[in-house]
Amino acid sequence: MPVSLEARHLRKSYEGRVLLDGVDLRLGPGGITTLSGPSGGGKTTLLRVLGLLSEPDDGQLLLDGTDVRTLSPRAVRRRVALVAQAPAMFQGTVLDNVRTGPRLAGEELPEATARELIVRAGLEPQFLGQDARALSGGEKLRVAVARAMALRPEVWLLDEPTAALDTERADLLVNLLRDLATAGAGILVVTHDARALERLGGRHLRLAAGRLAEEAAA
């Protein structure tokens, strides 16, 4: 069931600095939204608030029309994937990492499914047995995408996902995100990568000094 994630008047400041100054945003099913802006402009904070890792000082977050404060945070987080710019890998193999989400919910992801997921994320199947912590930045990013896919999230939040990837790998990831959107997911990508921006298409927003503004795509 495709759902939307909606933010209303989000405000957050930290140590006297305003990071989000009344942000309204709707990530609808099947839509791709790209976001750019100066560093320190609040992009990562916005992703953290949308991913429920950080609490806004004010404002409301609705998942499928329901205030997330009335829902269990774990249940919401399982439905909203957050892929950090330099994702942390857990101890163990790539397979262990991809299995983490389902395992936390008491389910065992079949190895065949995990293999399928890492291939979709742009890694060769033989990566499954490798030590996840020993991978390169770009490989870790792709493991993080596969790891998130294992939960079949309805909303995706990605922070500079192509930054550590070469053009070919970046294109592959963009295609994957477009496929996920076609399948009904709502997607928000923070990126400054002009090629990715162009290929992702969709709506382009700019966040500066905590304020969100619509922009014509680059």
Place this chain on the structure above:
Amino acid sequence: MSYVTVSIPQLVLSLGLMALAIAISSRNHLGLEKDLLVGTIRAAVQLFAVGLLLTIVFRNEHPASVFGLIGVMVLVAGWTAARRIAHGPGTGVLFRYATIAVFVSGVVVLVPVFTFVIRPARWYEARLLIPISGMILSNAMNGVALVFERVFASVHDDAPAVEQLLSLGASPKQAVDRHVRAAMNAALRPTINGLLTVGLVALPGMMTGQIVSGTAPDQAVRYQLVIMYQLVAVAAVAGALAARFARTLSFTDREQLRTFADRRVR
């Protein structure tokens, strides 16, 4: 039963041992002379003060004075365990939790042993309650301090992975499970090592004391075993409580990770 008495001149004579240590430090330029001197004096002052206090409490043995003293020990243990915790919510907050952990673990371990094993002639017998409580509470204190220090520091250092687990739908318990288990392991390890090597390297202080003051070795051994098992149990209970508190303090009610800046005064 006879015990060895030490006269004041004999005690003064033993200061020669400290003079020996100071001479070695000085000769080898270790720079420890001042610490040794201060330590010599402090140890004497602290122990004489405690001896005096114990003499007063023993002479006027009363439940209020015995349990009052044990109460002070609990508070001092709680305060000490809550101090200098890097990346924790601060001594003021931790003090409450540390004191609860020390108190509860002390009660859980001491009450059954005094009731069923040691069975003092009077239930408030100072000669037994105070020294044994002291040993147990100090082990509880070390366990709590170790768990607090380890959990807050390792969660702080590993915050990205902890938040990544939350993102994948982990409960707070699941998200810091690895850190909590490592901390509890560290809290129990010294006491377990004590169990494994006891008697092989050194005789424990209490057993030595009992033998020196005339107790038959087999009785001193039984006593010591009871104490050692108590030490393990109190470290386990105190560590488990501290771990639970540290975990609760590490998350908001919306299950978000709270991280704390290093507040230690350097």
